[in-house]
Amino acid sequence: MCPEFSSMTRRNHPKMEPASHNQQxxxxxxxxxxxxxxxxxxxxxxxxxxxxGFQAVVSGSDNLEFGDLSCQSALKLARILxxxxxxxxxxxxxxxxxxxxxxxxxxxxxxxxxxxxxxxPYLVSVSGMLAYRGLKSLLPDVGxxxxxxxxxxxxxPTGPLTVGHCRQxxxxxxxxxxxxxxxxxxxxxxxxxxxxxxMTLLGMSxxxxxxxxxxxxxxxxxxxxxxxxxxxxxxxxxxxxxxDLSWVNSSAKFITFAKERAIGIIKSDLSLLNIEFDRYFxxxxxIPDAVHSTIEKLSSIMIDGESLVYHDNDEAxxxxxxxxxxxxxxxxxxVRDNGMYTYRLPDIAYHIDKFSRGYDFMIDVFGADHLDTSxxxxxxxxxxxxxxxVSDKLRVIIHQFVTLxxxxxxxxxxxxxxxxxxxxxxxxxxxxxxxxxYLFLTRRAEAHMDFxxxxxxxxxxxxxxxxxxxxxxxxxxxxxTAKEAGISLPEEHIALSSDLxxxxxxxxxxxxxxxxxxxxxAAAEACEPHRLTExxxxxxxxxxxxxxxxxxxxxENPDVSSARLTLCEACRRSISDLLEILGIDAPExx
RNA sequence: GCGCCCGUAGCUCAGCUGGAUAGAGCAGCGGACUUCUAAUCCGCAGGCCACAGGUUCGAAUCCUGUCGGGCGUACCA
Numbered sequence: 001m002c003p004e005f006s007s008m009t010r011r012n013h014p015k016m017e018p019a020s021h022n023q024q025x026x027x028x029x030x031x032x033x034x035x036x037x038x039x040x041x042x043x044x045x046x047x048x049x050x051x052x053g054f055q056a057v058v059s060g061s062d063n064l065e066f067g068d069l070s071c072q073s074a075l076k077l078a079r080i081l082x083x084x085x086x087x088x089x090x091x092x093x094x095x096x097x098x099x100x101x102x103x104x105x106x107x108x109x110x111x112x113x114x115x116x117x118x119x120x121p122y123l124v125s126v127s128g129m130l131a132y133r134g135l136k137s138l139l140p141d142v143g144x145x146x147x148x149x150x151x152x153x154x155x156x157p158t159g160p161l162t163v164g165h166c167r168q169x170x171x172x173x174x175x176x177x178x179x180x181x182x183x184x185x186x187x188x189x190x191x192x193x194x195x196x197x198x199m200t201l202l203g204m205s206x207x208x209x210x211x212x213x214x215x216x217x218x219x220x221x222x223x224x225x226x227x228x229x230x231x232x233x234x235x236x237x238x239x240x241x242x243x244d245l246s247w248v249n250s251s252a253k254f255i256t257f258a259k260e261r262a263i264g265i266i267k268s269d270l271s272l273l274n275i276e277f278d279r280y281f282x283x284x285x286x287i288p289d290a291v292h293s294t295i296e297k298l299s300s301i302m303i304d305g306e307s308l309v310y311h312d313n314d315e316a317x318x319x320x321x322x323x324x325x326x327x328x329x330x331x332x333x334x335v336r337d338n339g340m341y342t343y344r345l346p347d348i349a350y351h352i353d354k355f356s357r358g359y360d361f362m363i364d365v366f367g368a369d370h371l372d373t374s375x376x377x378x379x380x381x382x383x384x385x386x387x388x389x390v391s392d393k394l395r396v397i398i399h400q401f402v403t404l405x406x407x408x409x410x411x412x413x414x415x416x417x418x419x420x421x422x423x424x425x426x427x428x429x430x431x432x433x434x435x436x437x438y439l440f441l442t443r444r445a446e447a448h449m450d451f452x453x454x455x456x457x458x459x460x461x462x463x464x465x466x467x468x469x470x471x472x473x474x475x476x477x478x479x480x481t482a483k484e485a486g487i488s489l490p491e492e493h494i495a496l497s498s499d500l501x502x503x504x505x506x507x508x509x510x511x512x513x514x515x516x517x518x519x520x521x522a523a524a525e526a527c528e529p530h531r532l533t534e535x536x537x538x539x540x541x542x543x544x545x546x547x548x549x550x551x552x553x554x555x556e557n558p559d560v561s562s563a564r565l566t567l568c569e570a571c572r573r574s575i576s577d578l579l580e581i582l583g584i585d586a587p588e589x590x
Numbered sequence: 591g592c593g594c595c596c597g598u599a600g601c602u603c604a605g606c607u608g609g610a611u612a613g614a615g616c617a618g619c620g621g622a623c624u625u626c627u628a629a630u631c632c633g634c635a636g637g638c639c640a641c642a643g644g645u646u647c648g649a650a651u652c653c654u655g656u657c658g659g660g661c662g663u664a665c666c667a
């Protein structure tokens with residue numbers, strides 16, 4: 001934000017309200033309107049030959065030679081109409097009767113693309129909107145205040161967060177912000193398992209270290225946790241408890257102590273990333289009521305004359321869920337013979353709880369290891385809640401793992417064996433939180449990524465995040481220079497004359513800016529925050545190039561300076577708005 | 591064996607859901623600072639989009655198969 005400008009934008013000048021103010025059209029409505037006109041034209045010409053529901057689509061051209069926006073409908077229609085795409089395209093263009101908003105040129109190119117050139121006044125007005133009202137004002141209000149829930153990290157409280165969790169944390173957090181940017185009211189939730197075998201093992205591991213710290217001989221149980229942090233907890237516990245022997249005989253106390261310590265570490269790890277959850281949902285909250293009622297619901301479902309759950313003949317307690325009747329590869333045990341629940345059952349109960357809380361959209365962000373389980377859970381929810389309810393509202397995003405490489409070799413990570421690289425260490429090696437975040441955010445979730453620890457610091461010095469942040473800092477510097485020179489942004493309500501911005505470099509930058517809202521909206525729709533890093537890089541390049549070619553602050557030409565300042569501000573604000581969604585700092589100086 | 595994901599420049603990765611000449615950063619080579627921040631810009635070089643078929647006006651993108659890598663295939667989570 002530039003406080004020195006905000007006061008201006010709020011001032012009212014009713015008498016000076018120019019006519020052009022009402023003509024401002026947003027990038028989104030321009031596209032909708034174009035598509036509407038094209039669709040109508042196509043239907044007018046060919047009428048019943050066009051399949052029902054046919055919609056023309058316009059998208060940004062990848063090459064400036066082909067105009068700013070392009071439509072491929074003629075190519076698609078060629079097959080249906082049995083005619084050459086070029087001819088069809090020409091007929092469409094000739095048949096357009098309505099005035100196209102914000103468009104100064106239409107042409108038919110290549111095999112049959114219809115290309116549109118955006119008008120200069122329109123481009124100028126969009127830059128103005130970005131500068132004065134910010135990116136969010138141009139994003140579609142998809143959520144419209146509806147509630148969404150994003151579950152992510154959800155790592156069990158058995159130790160510090162690792163590199164893998166870091167990727168997920170950054171991904172989940174940016175998805176949450178992206179949804180917020182498009183009008184959703186988002187709750188961030190962390191689900192953790194605080195019962196079951198892993199917690200018992202953790203408690204036993206701590207007990208063993210506690211013994212050892214007292215000089216005793218004790219072994220960590222098989223499958224237990226070997227991390228150094230457990231030894232530290234044991235020592236702390238010793239120091240605190242002194243000779244209080246009641247601890248030694250109470251496994252529950254060890255579990256509770258370890259659990260609380262672990263959650264504390266996790267929360268402080270997350271705070272390093274500036275991530276705060278609205279709720280930490282413990283599995284134990286579901287036991288016994290929610291789990292029991294889930295078992296009942298599952299039991300009442302019959303498929304092909306068979307109950308969805310069944311017992312083995314010999315063991316009374318053990319309960320299976322017949323996932324095979326739900327199209328899954330194999331049945332699974334959901335209650336063990338000792339009466340304890342396996343992971344899937346409470347997780348189903350948890351998701352039923354989520355659905356019951358009235359969210360319109362739910363996202364689960366999981367690592368690749370959860371894929372199978374997650375499909376089982378979704379299959380169970382489909383049958384319990386009705387398939388459309390689940391597929392409409394629940395979206396599971398699976399991200400692939402980070403493969404760490406050190407000394408040219410891949411490192412196997414294991415939390416239990418105590419062999420892992422923590423989030424803390426990663427941030428330390430990368431040298432900055434922003435660098436670490438950007439590192440993960442430039443990749444799409446499904447991409448496997450190799451991360452070379454030896455190159456961490458080296459890479460971070462050359463990290464693209466600095467390139468983007470530098471653009472922001474540079475513009476901020478220009479704003480300061482402009483202020484000193486007595487040049488300010490034009491006031492919002494005065495339509496900017498496009499004559500002042502008719503150079504090729506101005507146009508190139510404005511064209512880039514015009515694409516930002518639709519690209520951001522598409523990223524939100526797809527829940528793919530990595531696309532924002534692409535937009536950011538493009539904006540930074542666009543600005544740096546513009547800066548190289550054009551003098552912005554020039555006392556000799558205050559009008560031009562002021563107009564160019566608007567473009568800079570549009571750029572700066574778009575960058576800072578996008579960085580904010582990604583949770584990355586937008587520095588004013590570097 | 592089976593299921594899911596991935597294979598794109600030397601390296602790390604994009605590629606807007608089938609379109610026009612496949613892009614960026616880093617690494618390499620060569621240029622540009624008396625001018626609002628050179629953490630920048632401009633140029634060169636670098637590709638059989640793993641491989642083989644198929645679908646059609648058109649494929650990195652869709653379908654099949656092969657090869658290679660990751661994850662899963664627990665009465666762990």
